[in-house]
Amino acid sequence: MQNSRFLRACRREPVDATPVWLMRQAGRYMPEYRALRAQNTILELIKSPELACEVTMQPINAFDLDAAIIFADILPPLEGMGLSLEFAKGEGPIIHNPVRTLADIEALRVPDPRAALGFTLEAIRLTRKQLDPRGIPLIGFSGAPFTLASYAVEGGGSKNRIEVKTLMWNQPDAWHLLMTKLATLAGEYLVAQAEAGAQALQLFDSWVGELSPADYTKFVLPYSKLALEIAGTAGVPLIHFGTGTGGILPQMAQAGGDVIGVDWRTDLASAWETLGDRVAVQGNLDPVALFANWDALQPQVEAILDSVKGRPGHIFNLGHGILQHTPVETVKRLVEFVHEYTQTP
Numbered sequence: 001m002q003n004s005r006f007l008r009a010c011r012r013e014p015v016d017a018t019p020v021w022l023m024r025q026a027g028r029y030m031p032e033y034r035a036l037r038a039q040n041t042i043l044e045l046i047k048s049p050e051l052a053c054e055v056t057m058q059p060i061n062a063f064d065l066d067a068a069i070i071f072a073d074i075l076p077p078l079e080g081m082g083l084s085l086e087f088a089k090g091e092g093p094i095i096h097n098p099v100r101t102l103a104d105i106e107a108l109r110v111p112d113p114r115a116a117l118g119f120t121l122e123a124i125r126l127t128r129k130q131l132d133p134r135g136i137p138l139i140g141f142s143g144a145p146f147t148l149a150s151y152a153v154e155g156g157g158s159k160n161r162i163e164v165k166t167l168m169w170n171q172p173d174a175w176h177l178l179m180t181k182l183a184t185l186a187g188e189y190l191v192a193q194a195e196a197g198a199q200a201l202q203l204f205d206s207w208v209g210e211l212s213p214a215d216y217t218k219f220v221l222p223y224s225k226l227a228l229e230i231a232g233t234a235g236v237p238l239i240h241f242g243t244g245t246g247g248i249l250p251q252m253a254q255a256g257g258d259v260i261g262v263d264w265r266t267d268l269a270s271a272w273e274t275l276g277d278r279v280a281v282q283g284n285l286d287p288v289a290l291f292a293n294w295d296a297l298q299p300q301v302e303a304i305l306d307s308v309k310g311r312p313g314h315i316f317n318l319g320h321g322i323l324q325h326t327p328v329e330t331v332k333r334l335v336e337f338v339h340e341y342t343q344t345p
């Protein structure tokens with residue numbers, strides 16, 4: 001297993017072909033997922049270890065992927081802190097009691113992930129039993145402090161993130177306490193996932209590109225670093241991902257991560273130049289490119305692969321999660337093509 005393409009690439013070792021997995025590879029674009037989802041809410045899928053394991057395996061059975069990612073979400077850990085989470089139909093996630101004051105934040109618990117998130121840890125144990133005979137590694141994940149804070153303070157998705165940014169600027173003591181609690185939980189949750197069997201861990205800082213470099217450095221970097229330092233005690237590769245991060249790549253790398261995930265708004269080879277030799281990279285096809293004709297898509301995939309050719313430590317992925325309505329046939333062809341095109345004798 002340690003010799004799998006994916007884990008070798010995380011360690012920047014040479015591989016026989018470029019490993020590929022796709023963020024949110026289990027989801028609504030797959031008919032198998034929609035069939036299970038018709039009978040269960042997303043939280044029911046996540047909280048049933050058997051169903052979460054089954055969903056995790058759906059893309060593994062459909063495509064020649066080099067890694068699985070446990071089916072879960074970044075938001076259930078917030079429930080264990082005392083926040084009330086709902087995935088509302090057509091609206092995305094809602095937190096019914098967002099935190100806005102120091103008193104709100106003082107009242108948040110930092111739960112033991114083994115108690116509060118035992119369902120995902122059990123799903124990891126079940127999934128490893130299915131993946132082990134096939135030699136496919138399993139990725140665990142957590143939301144990063146800023147992205148989690150964004151949901152906890154805004155109360156859901158947000159266009160301008162006015163509430164979370166003003167809390168950050170106006171109430172530094174409240175911010176410090178919130179981010180310390182989130183970083184501690186994220187770090188400990190990642191460690192628990194590795195102990196349950198996850199062979200790599202990804203920290204999703206999906207919305208961090210909304211911040212200026214100065215604000216990232218002052219208000220976020222120390223806490224992502226804390227989460228990754230705690231996670232690092234597990235001894236498995238850490239992937240540190242964000243979108244819109246072209247302006248903060250060195251700071252992200254400073255916060256930590258063996259692999260840095262970048263989106264399509266940044267040229268992958270230039271990103272790697274900026275990051276230096278100490279890290280591997282993951283990315284970075286535009287998820288919308290999967291809606292193009294194959295003849296238009298293939299050169300985009302080739303360009304990414306060519307740009308980092310011969311440099312060990314590239315994991316092919318999208319620049320962000322796969323979108324609903326993505327054609328399944330294109331996903332299959334993409335995964336096969338990445339292997340074919342990069343195969344070394």
Ligand SMILES: Cc1c2[nH]c(c1CCC(=O)O)Cc1[nH]c(c(CCC(=O)O)c1C)Cc1[nH]c(c(CCC(=O)O)c1C)Cc1[nH]c(c(C)c1CCC(=O)O)C2
Pocket residue numbers: 022023024025026027028037042069070071072073074075087092093141157204206320321
């Ligand atoms: C920001 C974020 C969330 N969740 C996640 C992030 C970080 C990654 C990213 O930036 O995309 C992470 C996540 N969420 C989900 C996974 C599954 C694992 C995988 O297969 O990759 C992962 C890795 C399942 C999910 N989580 C969600 C779905 C779709 C909902 C459904 O089945 O109804 C899935 C498959 C719901 C979710 N969860 C979240 C939102 C905003 C939504 C609603 C938006 C939407 O509807 O697509 C929060």
